[in-house]
Amino acid sequence: xxxxxxxxxxxxxxxxxFVLSNKVLETMVxxxxxxxxxxxxxxxxxxxxxxxxxxSFLAIKAAQDLIAKANIxxxxxxxVILASATPDMPVASTGVFVxxxxxxxxxxxxxLQAACSSFLYGxxxxxxxxxxxxYKKVLLIGADKMSSIVDYTDRATCIIFGDGAGAVxxxxxxxxxxxxxxYLRSDGVGRDFLKIDAGGSLNPTSYETxxxxxxxxxxxxxxxxxxxxxxxxxxxxxxxxRNNLTNTDVDWLVPHxxxxxxxxxxxxxxxxxxSKVLVNIEKYGNTTSATLPLVLYDFEHLLKKxxxxxxxxxxxxFTWGSIYLKWAYDKK
Ligand code: UT7
Numbered sequence: 001x002x003x004x005x006x007x008x009x010x011x012x013x014x015x016x017x018f019v020l021s022n023k024v025l026e027t028m029v030x031x032x033x034x035x036x037x038x039x040x041x042x043x044x045x046x047x048x049x050x051x052x053x054x055x056s057f058l059a060i061k062a063a064q065d066l067i068a069k070a071n072i073x074x075x076x077x078x079x080v081i082l083a084s085a086t087p088d089m090p091v092a093s094t095g096v097f098v099x100x101x102x103x104x105x106x107x108x109x110x111x112l113q114a115a116c117s118s119f120l121y122g123x124x125x126x127x128x129x130x131x132x133x134x135y136k137k138v139l140l141i142g143a144d145k146m147s148s149i150v151d152y153t154d155r156a157t158c159i160i161f162g163d164g165a166g167a168v169x170x171x172x173x174x175x176x177x178x179x180x181x182x183y184l185r186s187d188g189v190g191r192d193f194l195k196i197d198a199g200g201s202l203n204p205t206s207y208e209t210x211x212x213x214x215x216x217x218x219x220x221x222x223x224x225x226x227x228x229x230x231x232x233x234x235x236x237x238x239x240x241x242r243n244n245l246t247n248t249d250v251d252w253l254v255p256h257x258x259x260x261x262x263x264x265x266x267x268x269x270x271x272x273x274x275s276k277v278l279v280n281i282e283k284y285g286n287t288t289s290a291t292l293p294l295v296l297y298d299f300e301h302l303l304k305k306x307x308x309x310x311x312x313x314x315x316x317x318f319t320w321g322s323i324y325l326k327w328a329y330d331k332k
Contacts, residue, residue: 006127006138007178007328010169012066013297014058015046015284020162029155036159041260045162045285047147054088058165059098059143062293066139066167067102074103078135081126082111083118083142083289085316086149090199098141107139115194116256116315118142118289119166120184123311123323126170127179133172141167142289149196151216160258161217162285166293177306177328183239183321190227190318194219219316228262228314233269235322236312240270243324247271249308251327252299256313257281257291266312278302288315303327 021044022033036042048058059082067074080102082095099109114121119142126138143165152158170178196217198209209215232255240250253272255263260281267277278299287294292311296303303309307327314320 003176004131004133004172004174005176005178006130006170007173008168008296008325009171009328010066010070010072011166011293011297011300012062012064012069013164013166013294014061014065015164015294016048016058018047018049019044020047022159025159028152029158031155031159039261040160041279041281042159042285043282046164048145048163054094054148055084055086055143055145056088056094056098056101058145058163059084059094059141060101062143062165062167063098063102063139063141066169070169072137072169075106077104077107077137077139079129079138080104080107080109081122081138081140082109083122083140084111084144085113085115085118085288086144086146087111104139114186114315114319115317116258116286116288116291117313117317117319117321118315119292120311120313120321120323121319123179124182124184130170130172136172138170139167140170141165142293144288144290146286146288149215149217151213154216154218156221157217157219160286162287164284164287164290164294166290166297168293168296173328177326179323179325181239181243181324183235183242185231185235185321186317186319188317190316193223194316225259225262227318228258229265231318231320232256232262232312232314233266235320236266236310237269239310239322239324245308245324250276250310251307252303252309253277254292254295254309254311256315257284257295258286258314262314270310300331303331305330
């Protein structure tokens with residue numbers, strides 16, 4: 001009997017046209033290009049300016065890009081998972097709307113929220129459905145309109161985040177390619193360090209919450225940074241050891257793009273040379289659920305069938321982990 005593994009067989013993406021550069025941010029808050037570049041590695045980010053469009057717009061575009069590139073019939077998609085921290089609405093699943101809009105009307109769909117680890121956790125979920133043998137095509141989309149929850153007077157957050165979306169298709173593989181191992185963790189100690197205070201069941205929207213600006217994302221950057229560096233590096237080191245991999249066995253590191261210094265610390269712990277570390281943070285900033293698929297999309301041309309890839313993420317909550325994946329195809 002052949003064992004089923006879950007492999008990524010296609011990638012799609014979308015970022016909005018509008019570019020918010022460090023230079024423009026200098027005119028909005030007390031910051032400068034040199035500080036942002038040296039402390040984060042970010043030069044610019046994309047922003048969805050249309051006020052009548054939400055995260056679903058980004059997700060639909062990324063999914064449609066994948067469907068066109070891979071030439072698949074959306075009716076064959078069994079399941080759509082939307083990884084996102086910024087759903088269109090608090091209630092009424094954005095993933096369900098996206099699935100219908102892309103014509104995946106035979107699929108069931110839902111949203112998955114784990115802050116910046118949403119896509120990594122979604123990979124685990126998508127893979128488990130495929131490995132069960134019950135589903136043949138699972139579409140995982142990571143999409144976030146971070147600009148909808150960023151306070152553009154807060155220099156601690158507005159310089160970091162951007163909008164974007166990426167999508168991958170998971171299908172069964174019988175050659176042992178695809179997801180090999182995962183190490184996923186979470187710790188509620190993180191709740192106070194990265195959050196939106198109001199608008200949930202604990203502190204519902206009121207005149208006071210709006211007046212007091214409690215609906216934007218706030219973070220204790222230093223604390224989040226410390227936890228991120230330690231945990232992303234620990235998780236990546238652990239997954240290497242557990243799979244008897246050394247730095248020479250790893251072809252690529254695909255890290256969450258929150259801060260170039262966090263990426264460097266993870267790569268250094270894995271003793272990886274820079275050329276194996278895939279980074280596009282300078283173009284998009286931190287797009288939360290979209291960073292991992294946007295990296296896969298931007299560097300798809302470098303990935304070869306059989307390549308050993310380590311994906312790693314850290315996010316609010318706290319949530320974090322690492323996944324070991326064998327790439328399943330050469331780009332045509
Ligand atoms: O995806 C998961 C979620 N988020 C993260 O992973 C983010 C993790 N944290 C970070 O990336 C970093 O903590 C930040 C980029 C947010 C901040 O960098 P930092 O090196 O930790 O800076 P800091 O907060 O320790 O601030 C250092 C100094 C402070 O000034 P003083 O007190 O030394 O005079 C800040 O007020 O830099 C100041 N500062 C700024 N200066 C210019 C803070 N933000 C800015 C800014 N421009 N945008």
